[in-house]
Every structure is written in C-alpha cells, then in structure tokens.
Amino acid sequence: MKKVTIYTTNTCAYCAMVKKYLDGKGVKYNVVNLDEQPEKQAEVYAKSGALTVPITLVEKEDSTEEVVVGFNLPRLASVVA
Amino acid sequence: MSANEKVWDVVMIGGGPTSLAAAIYTSREDISTLIVEKGIIGGLAAVTDKVDNYPGFPDGIEGLHLAENLQKQAERFGTTIELDEITTIKKVDKYFELQGAMGSYKSKTILIGTGSQWKKLGVPGEEEFYGRGVHNCATCDGAFYRDKKLVTVGSGNSCAQETLFLTKFASHIDVLIRGDHWKASDVLIKEIESNPKITVHFNTKTDEIIGGEVDGIQKVTKIKATKDGEPFEFDTDGIFVFIGLVPITGYLEGSGVECDEAGFVKTDLKLLTNVPGIFCAGDVRSGATAQIASAVGEGASAALSIREYLESNK
Numbered sequence: 001m002k003k004v005t006i007y008t009t010n011t012c013a014y015c016a017m018v019k020k021y022l023d024g025k026g027v028k029y030n031v032v033n034l035d036e037q038p039e040k041q042a043e044v045y046a047k048s049g050a051l052t053v054p055i056t057l058v059e060k061e062d063s064t065e066e067v068v069v070g071f072n073l074p075r076l077a078s079v080v081a
Numbered sequence: 082m083s084a085n086e087k088v089w090d091v092v093m094i095g096g097g098p099t100s101l102a103a104a105i106y107t108s109r110e111d112i113s114t115l116i117v118e119k120g121i122i123g124g125l126a127a128v129t130d131k132v133d134n135y136p137g138f139p140d141g142i143e144g145l146h147l148a149e150n151l152q153k154q155a156e157r158f159g160t161t162i163e164l165d166e167i168t169t170i171k172k173v174d175k176y177f178e179l180q181g182a183m184g185s186y187k188s189k190t191i192l193i194g195t196g197s198q199w200k201k202l203g204v205p206g207e208e209e210f211y212g213r214g215v216h217n218c219a220t221c222d223g224a225f226y227r228d229k230k231l232v233t234v235g236s237g238n239s240c241a242q243e244t245l246f247l248t249k250f251a252s253h254i255d256v257l258i259r260g261d262h263w264k265a266s267d268v269l270i271k272e273i274e275s276n277p278k279i280t281v282h283f284n285t286k287t288d289e290i291i292g293g294e295v296d297g298i299q300k301v302t303k304i305k306a307t308k309d310g311e312p313f314e315f316d317t318d319g320i321f322v323f324i325g326l327v328p329i330t331g332y333l334e335g336s337g338v339e340c341d342e343a344g345f346v347k348t349d350l351k352l353l354t355n356v357p358g359i360f361c362a363g364d365v366r367s368g369a370t371a372q373i374a375s376a377v378g379e380g381a382s383a384a385l386s387i388r389e390y391l392e393s394n395k
Binding site for chain 2: 009010011012013014015016017020021024034035038041045049050051052053054055069070071073074077
C-alpha cells in the first residue's frame with residue numbers, strides 16, 4: 001500500500017471504527033475531515049460515487065485505487081491485507 | 082492464546098449496550114468473555130447524537146461517548162473484543178462453534194445481542210440512491226447537507242432526535258409521518274414544534290425517491306408522497322429514514338434458535354432461548370422495549386443467567 005486516506009466527519013462513529021481497525025493492523029492513514037474541509041465533498045463523490053462517510057481510499061503500489069464505502073469489515077480487511 | 086484457539090465461557094454476538102453491560106458482569110466474575118462485533122462498538126446507540134433518557138446523565142450524553150464508556154468498563158474487567166461477522170453457529174460436542182468471516186470461535190455459552198437495524202421504506206429509488214441521498218445515519222452523513230433541504234421519515238423518538246440534530250446543517254427539514262400523530266416523547270415533540278427549520282406533515286406516505294444530476298452528481302432531488310390522500314411532491318437534497326427497526330438474526334439460520342413471527346428471538350424469563358446454553362437479550366429479543374436502559378438491564382440479567390448455567394453445567 002502506498003497511501004490510505006479516510007474521509008470522516010466530526011460525529012461519525014463508523015469512522016472511528018475504521019480508524020480503530022487500521023490502528024489495530026498497524027496501518028498508517030491520513031484523515032480528511034469533511035466538517036473542516038467541506039470543499040472535499042466533491043472529491044468523495046468522485047472517488048466513491050457516494051455521499052456518505054466513512055470512505056476509505058487505498059492507493060496501491062501499482063497506482064491503482066480501492067475504495068471502501070462505510071465500515072465494511074470484510075472488504076476493508078481484504079483491501080488493506 | 083488467540084481468540085480463535087481458546088474455549089470461551091461466553092461469546093457475545095454484537096457489541097451494543099446489551100453485550101457490553103453483560104460483559105461487565107461476566108468479566109468481573111472471571112467468566113472468560115469475548116464480544117464479536119461486525120459494525121460499531123455500541124451499536125445504534127453509538128450513532129445517536131444525544132441520549133437524553135439514559136439514567137445517571139442529567140444533561141444527556143452523546144451516544145458515542147456512552148458506548149466508549151461501556152467498552153472501557155468491560156475491557157477494564159478483561160473482556161476481549163474482536164471485529165468480525167459471525168455467519169453460523171453450531172453445536173460441536175460440548176461446545177458451540179461460531180464461524181466468522183475472519184475466523185472461528187469456540188464457547189460454552191452464547192449471548193445473542195445483535196440488536197436491530199433500520200427498516201427500509203421499500204419504495205422505488207431507495208436502493209438506487211442509498212448512500213448518495215438516502216441515509217439512516219444523521220451523525221455520519223448530516224454534514225453533506227449544509228444549507229440544503231432535507232426530508233426525514235418516521236414518527237418515533239429516533240426520528241425526532243435525528244431531525245433535531247440535522248437542523249445543525251440543513252436549511253429546512255420536512256418530516257413525513259404516515260399516521261396522524263407523533264410516537265415520540267413530548268419533550269422532543271415540543272422541541273420540534275418550536276424549531277422554525279422543521280415542518281411536520283401528518284398523514285403523509287412516502288411513495289418514491291426521485292433523483293437526477295445536479296452539479297455533475299447523481300443525487301436525490303424530490304420525494305413523491307401521498308398527503309391526505311392526494312399526490313404531493315417535496316423538493317429536497319436528501320432523505321433520512323427512521324421508520325423502525327428489524328432484528329439482526331441472519332446468522333441464526335440452522336442454529337435451531339426459535340424466533341417469533343417478526344423474526345425476534347424468543348426467550349424464557351431467564352433470557353434463555355430454546356437451545357440450552359444460548360441466551361438472548363436486548364433489542365433482538367422478542368418483547369424487548371428497544372431502549373438503551375432496558376438493553377443494559379437485560380444484559381446484566383443475561384449475565385447472571387449465564388453464570389448460573391455455567392455453574393450448573395461444569
């Protein structure tokens with residue numbers, strides 16, 4: 001994995017679960033807080049086709065991207081494995 | 082020894098207030114306790130903006146904060162929490178074997194505490210726009226609707242509470258209620274009535290969610306409804322649905338655990354199901370009142386029943 005980005009909001013409990021899961025796996029990530037950066041909402045939609053959080057964007061070594069919408073544990077596990 | 086190798090005294094499926102409360106009791110008595118949660122620790126309580134009726138918090142408490150406190154208390158006594166999704170349960174010799182998406186677990190007893198999830202409206206457009214205009218989590222997705230118009234659907238406490246939370250973002254909210262009155266508490270109804278951003282529509286049935294392209298984004302634009310028997314349309318940027326709950330019990334198929342007609346798990350007065358060693362408490366239980374305080378109380382009761390069962394089946 002090259003880079004992991006989580007799109008969150010201040011009150012999103014599922015976002016906290018994504019962070020907790022990645023912390024447990026020792027995966028480093030960047031956080032984009034949409035309450036603080038609402039202009040990034042269009043970016044979220046462009047990457048995921050969704051208007052929801054959490055969105056986890058995983059950029060791979062081969063420059064491909066994987067997007068996980070929501071706290072989807074099996075999918076998140078396979079994407080960051 | 083990993084969570085997958087050990088034989089646990091009790092595995093609790095679901096990590097909401099029920100299991101966390103039960104785990105505080107069992108762990109504190111050295112009953113080895115594993116909670117397996119597929120989604121969020123604290124369950125639906127954790128995504129509730131403010132819990133105003135949980136005893137002991139005179140000013141209310143954020144749902145997430147309450148969940149974090151329950152988790153800390155359970156972990157302080159030795160509860161282990163695994164993130165996994167249980168898919169099947171079967172009895173193998175003296176133990177139950179729980180198969181998860183990421184591993185399997187063995188246990189002498191089980192507490193079913195998976196709670197419930199939001200019911201869907203079942204109208205055209207709901208699936209198509211889910212997560213991009215149709216939502217169930219105000220604390221997650223409310224921020225996408227700053228200065229936008231919203232519709233909420235429902236008549237209970239959750240709908241009233243979440244609608245009030247959404248007024249932090251939305252410019253206006255139309256609440257659609259199928260019947261002719263609120264089922265929410267008077268305190269919340271008064272808050273709703275005094276909020277100029279909210280208009281309540283009784284006798285209004287949601288029929289269809291319409292979407293289209295706005296600024297390059299495919300999103301919800303309109304709700305078709307029937308108000309007082311006449312067709313009615315609401316212009317909106319999104320819709321949040323809080324129309325009641327359905328029990329989460331899919332993993333029980335083949336386990337032999339009996340459910341009622343609505344799919345809630347049947348128990349006796351000791352919260353034991355028809356399968357010896359499998360207990361159930363909280364919102365997923367037939368007859369539950371779907372309150373956090375009662376879920377916590379049932380969790381404590383279930384823990385005592387589990388202790389008694391383990392002692393008499395040594």
